[in-house]
Amino acid sequence: MKQRVRAILMTAALAVGVLAGAAGAATSASAHGWVTDPPSRQDLCSTGSTGFDCGSIKYEPQSVEAPKGSMLCSGGNAAFSILDDNSRNWPRTKVSSDMSITWKLTARHATDKWEYFVDGKLFKTINDHGAQPPASLTHVLPGLPQGDHKILARWTIADTPNAFYSCIDVTVGQGGATTPPPVVPTDPPVVPEQPCGAAWSATTVYNSGDTVVAGGVTYRAKWWTRGEAPGTTGEWGVWQKVGACAV
Known part of the structure; x- marks a missing residue:
């Protein structure tokens, strides 16, 4: 009898452990974020805007998570390596030189910092020092150079070893108000004598x-x-x- 009770208790404990693990996995699975505006590569995949099949990333654009410090669009996550393929005809978004970038976060992780790289060079860093971000937030990159660029957006988490990655393909035009051409003074008309x-x-x-x-x-x-x-x-x-x- 005692052995039977013990077996029942062990089975129950095992079931609780499995449920707890599943809950933890579900929590981890929701802990993501990606750039939605301008649309990042994974966002374009999720909306079917690429003209080619992106694979599994089209179902989970929020899941580009990998160890901190990567310079790859996939963050080095092999499951999403298509995001690193620059030979693909990724749609470009026309933006002004003062460009706004909006993130959508499905979990508001304590944040170490946000980093933005233009063609592989660090352009701007925003330190959050462990603060919890809102579910949607926007940063501005002022003074971007004109032309075609690939921008890597990197969200580094404060309390885990990971970061989230998004790449955006843009064409930067001239921002701000258009400067009118200078007015060339003209001499008054000459009245013949x-x-x-x-x-x-x-x-x-x-x-x-x-x-x-x-x-x-x-x-x-x-x-x-x-x-x-x-x-x-x-x-x-x-x-x-x-x-x-x-x-």
Whole structure:
């Protein structure tokens, strides 16, 4: 009888252990994240946007997890090695030089740091010092060089030996407001000199439209006048200045 009870207890303990292991595996399986905007290579695979079969990564874009420090898009995870194949025609996203990158996290791990590499060179590091990130977060990479680039985004976890990896293929255009072309000052139009007409006379009667010359300048009468010298009547006076005249 005692042996039977002992056997039952051992079976129950084994079952509990199996369930606990399964729960732990489920927890680990949900502890992931990847870049969704601009779409990373694994995100493109998951949405069927690549034009070729990506394999199992299309079902689990969040699972590109591998030991810290890798410079591979797969992180060195052999199951997802297709992400490292640069000969594939990965779709490129057009972005501005001030580019935003958004992560989707299915588990909010305590975070050591976020790193971004442009064509293999470290471009930006954001240290979180063990803080817990939100389920969705966005970082900005300012001043990216123009042209086609591959950006490796690396999320390093604080309390495990692993990191999560995403690669994004982009074409960087000119960001910010477009600088208008400089305004080239232009010289005022040259008004050709008028031939000199008759000189003004203090005793002559002038009617509207008549022209005279005084001091090398041609004037036109606005209305009847006599004895009013051109250049002395002001803007609202009888004489309208036409321009210099050529002898």
